[in-house]
Amino acid sequence: MITAAQLAEKVHAEVLGHRAGADVDLVGATIRAQDAGPGILFAALPGARVHGASFGATAVEAGAAAILTDPAGIELLASVADRLPVLVHPEPRSVLGSASALVTGNPSVDLDVVGITGTSGKTTTSYLVEAALQGAGAVAGIIGTTGSRVDGRALPSRLTTPEAPEFQALLSRMRSDGARAVAAEISSHALRLGRVDGTRFAVGAFLNLSQDHLDFHPDMEDYFRAKCRLFDTAADPGSHVSPAAKAVVVIDDDWGRRLAEMRPDAATVSAVVGADADWTAGESQTTEYGTQTFIVHGPHGLTVEVELPILGRFNVANALVALAAVDALGVDVRAAAVGLTRVRVPGRLEPVVRGQDFRVLVDYAHKPGAVAAVLTSVRAQTQGRIAVVLGAGGDRDSAKRELMGAAAADVADLVVVTDDNPRTEDPATIRAAVRRGAESAAGENTRVEEIGDRGAAIGAAIDWARTGDVVVIAGKGHETGQEVNGTVYPFDDRARAAEELVRRLGHTALEGETEDSTS
Numbered sequence: 110m111i112t113a114a115q116l117a118e119k120v121h122a123e124v125l126g127h128r129a130g131a132d133v134d135l136v137g138a139t140i141r142a143q144d145a146g147p148g149i150l151f152a153a154l155p156g157a158r159v160h161g162a163s164f165g166a167t168a169v170e171a172g173a174a175a176i177l178t179d180p181a182g183i184e185l186l187a188s189v190a191d192r193l194p195v196l197v198h199p200e201p202r203s204v205l206g207s208a209s210a211l212v213t214g215n216p217s218v219d220l221d222v223v224g225i226t227g228t229s230g231k232t233t234t235s236y237l238v239e240a241a242l243q244g245a246g247a248v249a250g251i252i253g254t255t256g257s258r259v260d261g262r263a264l265p266s267r268l269t270t271p272e273a274p275e276f277q278a279l280l281s282r283m284r285s286d287g288a289r290a291v292a293a294e295i296s297s298h299a300l301r302l303g304r305v306d307g308t309r310f311a312v313g314a315f316l317n318l319s320q321d322h323l324d325f326h327p328d329m330e331d332y333f334r335a336k337c338r339l340f341d342t343a344a345d346p347g348s349h350v351s352p353a354a355k356a357v358v359v360i361d362d363d364w365g366r367r368l369a370e371m372r373p374d375a376a377t378v379s380a381v382v383g384a385d386a387d388w389t390a391g392e393s394q395t396t397e398y399g400t401q402t403f404i405v406h407g408p409h410g411l412t413v414e415v416e417l418p419i420l421g422r423f424n425v426a427n428a429l430v431a432l433a434a435v436d437a438l439g440v441d442v443r444a445a446a447v448g449l450t451r452v453r454v455p456g457r458l459e460p461v462v463r464g465q466d467f468r469v470l471v472d473y474a475h476k477p478g479a480v481a482a483v484l485t486s487v488r489a490q491t492q493g494r495i496a497v498v499l500g501a502g503g504d505r506d507s508a509k510r511e512l513m514g515a516a517a518a519d520v521a522d523l524v525v526v527t528d529d530n531p532r533t534e535d536p537a538t539i540r541a542a543v544r545r546g547a548e549s550a551a552g553e554n555t556r557v558e559e560i561g562d563r564g565a566a567i568g569a570a571i572d573w574a575r576t577g578d579v580v581v582i583a584g585k586g587h588e589t590g591q592e593v594n595g596t597v598y599p600f601d602d603r604a605r606a607a608e609e610l611v612r613r614l615g616h617t618a619l620e621g622e623t624e625d626s627t628s
């Protein structure tokens with residue numbers, strides 16, 4: 110337990126307001142005023158839209174024990190500030206990570222936290238790390254895009270990497286639920302916004318870097334530097350992230366190779382057959398059960414066969430990272446490899462099957478690199494034609510839209526451009542950019558269609574498919590909504606694809622019946 114006064118001293122904040130109350134015990138923190146309560150520190154931070162201190166009265170009504178803010182926040186707190194201790198720091202976000210860790214009893218010290226970063230593959234790899242740990246008999250937790258869970262039990266969480274108070278509270282809950290290790294997705298936003306400051310990372314894993322988030326980062330160098338915070342304090346000025354004790358780095362792109370030079374102690378990983386890396390794999394074989402098998406070659410002559418229920422060569426890279434990460438924790442790799450067999454990742458190359466003779470896959474690819482990786486993998490496994498249904502999100506990195514379209518048309522035979530969370534933007538403008546990219550890359554035999562209504566777009570691709578073809582519905586994966594102008598309408602690619610398949614199969618059956626009756 111720590112008091113507000115002790116916390117102020119540790120994070121070098123000044124105590125104003127109700128000083129006499131500064132010996133109040135703190136048991137947690139929050140960045141959302143509405144979530145404050147007894148024993149909770151409300152962090153009133155300046156935001157892009159509003160200053161958190163304007164919600165000071167809400168936090169006090171909810172029972173907040175103390176407030177952390179900046180000098181501008183003091184003015185906004187006005188009379189509320191007399192009612193409880195207010196910790197003032199010139200840059201409160203820069204101390205929120207360590208403050209959150211302190212009020213929750215530094216949970217990462219008692220856990221092996223594996224931080225996973227990279228543009229694509231964080232969620233999948235965190236599930237693989239969890240499966241590998243479970244294979245070796247360890248209780249494991251996950252924090253990431255699809256929510257959090259410990260020992261298989263779901264815990265609600267916001268964002269890919271939650272804000273520091275929530276991140277530390279999740280770690281604390283996982284520690285008390287007996288977790289040995291936690292696989293946490295670490296976004297570049299989190300690394301820049303101090304969400305994981307105050308966390309001890311046993312292992313940091315870097316997967317890859319490709320264009321994304323250029324609405325937040327001015328350029329790719331800045332995006333890379335943010336990622337480097339997990340590995341090297343000196344790589345990005347102003348970092349308060351504790352670099353991971355051990356590193357695992359995929360060296361299949363230039364960014365990974367640069368990072369491996371920065372961290373010469375890193376275990377290197379490559380999915381390229383015959384590459385010079387600590388962890389590599391032989392060619393993958395697809396089995397009749399829809400799994401892939403491959404031989405993993407690890408350090409010290411380790412050789413182990415892995416069967417993975419998720420296809421795609423990029424998932425071989427993800428699996429190698431998971432094995433290298435748990436190996437760095439001292440886990441038995443052979444037992445971990447058995448665990449990988451049982452992994453299930455929602456919305457990542459997830460098949461939708463309703464008795465059809467072509468494949469329908471729902472995948473979360475919503476970045477050019479991911480679209481390219483998925484379609485290249487699908488192309489390598491099919492003799493049939495490929496259709497892809499995709500759009501691009503509004504109010505996010507607009508430069509990636511054309512690249513998404515181009516990545517799709519590079520490989521697919523049919524590209525159906527549709528809506529994908531237009532948010533506050535005009536959907537037609539977003540579609541036009543994706544379409545432009547697709548048309549610029551389309552070969553003679555590639556068709557590009559534009560159908561704004563996502564359900565109709567899925568239906569059109571399904572109607573187009575013939576025996577042996579593959580329809581990839583990209584962008585939403587596990588998500589269950591379409592966000593338009595601040596409202597999220599229910600929409601699930603998997604459910605809609607299933608409906609469209611039933612409709613089409615219904616038609617086929619009817620046509621069949623008609624043929625039968627006339628013959």
Ligand SMILES: CC(=O)N[C@H]1[C@@H](OP(=O)(O)OP(=O)(O)OC[C@H]2O[C@@H](n3ccc(=O)[nH]c3=O)[C@H](O)[C@@H]2O)O[C@H](CO)[C@@H](O)[C@@H]1O[C@H](C)C(=O)N[C@@H](C)C(=O)N[C@H](CCC(=O)O)C(=O)O
Binds near residue numbers: 164269271296
């Ligand atoms: C750019 C960014 O990350 N912004 C985050 C930031 O917003 P902000 O500073 O602009 O906050 P604001 O809305 O002005 O509000 C100011 C303060 O008032 C508080 N407030 C506000 C309203 C209210 O009713 N009550 C209240 O207490 C807020 O908690 C905040 O502290 O602080 C907010 C509070 O935590 C976050 O919700 C918000 O994330 C937004 C929603 C977001 O979408 N972030 C995305 C881009 C993000 O972080 N993505 C990454 C990467 C995902 C990936 O890899 O694809 C992630 O890790 O999820």
Ligand SMILES: Nc1ncnc2c1ncn2[C@@H]1O[C@H](COP(=O)(O)OP(=O)(O)OP(=O)(O)O)[C@@H](O)[C@H]1O
Binds near residue numbers: 269426475
């Ligand atoms: N190692 C990889 N390299 C390239 N593409 C990948 C890789 N792993 C997964 N993908 C593709 O990226 C998509 C998203 O995968 P995943 O959700 O695991 O990544 P993520 O980094 O968590 O994404 P996000 O940051 O958007 O949450 C997958 O559906 C797949 O299409």
